[in-house]
Amino acid sequence: MRFAAVFREVAAAVSPKYAEIVVALQSRIDRELYAVGELLPSEAQLTEEFRTSRSTVVRALRYLRRQGWLRGVQGKGRIVLGRPAASLTALPLRARYLLQPDQRASLVGERRVVASPRIAAALNQATGASLLAARYLLTADDSRPVGMSTVFVSTALTDKVDVSCDGGLVPYIERRNGITAHRVIERVGARAATEAEIVTLALRERRHVAVCLITVLDAASSPFLAVDAVLSRESPDLLAIYDL
Structure with a gap:
């Protein structure tokens, strides 16, 4: 994925909450609060926790999936893959x-x-x-x-x-x-x-x-x-x- 696109997504000033969610989830995965193979909390749970819109949560999760932190599973949600190398x-x-x-x-x-x-x-x-x-x-x-x-x-x-x-x-x-x-x-x-x-x-x-x-x-x-x-x-x- 080109850095221009990543930069626009991560650093978009219109949604600093987006970056906050990304960093928070990365930190939790690093600290194994979300272990590899576990399901991430649902979009609804994350929306409520971070007090933001569902679209902002979805954008953060999409970024993490593209970077290799998560994997989407039909009908289940998103599974933690761990920090990508x-x-x-x-x-x-x-x-x-x-x-x-x-x-x-x-x-x-x-x-x-x-x-x-x-x-x-x-x-x-x-x-x-x-x-x-x-x-x-x-x-x-x-x-x-x-x-x-x-x-x-x-x-x-x-x-x-x-x-x-x-x-x-x-x-x-x-x-x-x-x-x-x-x-x-x-x-x-x-x-x-x-x-x-x-x-x-x-x-x-x-x-x-x-x-x-x-x-x-x-x-x-x-x-x-x-x-x-x-x-x-x-x-x-x-x-x-x-x-x-």
């Missing part, structure tokens, strides 16, 4: 771009940070662990900002990475540390922009942004790198950059 060669263009930024991305800076619960969970680290973080500004051809990304490296690799390397951190880590990137886990959602994001991305209307968290795992399914990106939905160049 994507191979590196089959990544959508946006993910490859975020993992291996080209001339449209510039390194803003790097520093040690304390792992938030979200990033700690993605990298299987303790909350509060010291991580290397590199911040990038993503721009269109005319240098207008269209997004920001922060790359986090696991504690085991913190002292073995040069974020100024050419060609992206994943190939560099593979060459330097003998690690093979085997698969990635990607989560896409949407939320209201922060004040800092509004200023940096020069947002004007519909101040919602798409968020993309990509975790890269090695052959032993151990995560070693995560990319946390915020993408503007106001620049027409965004679709040209990220769509195939």
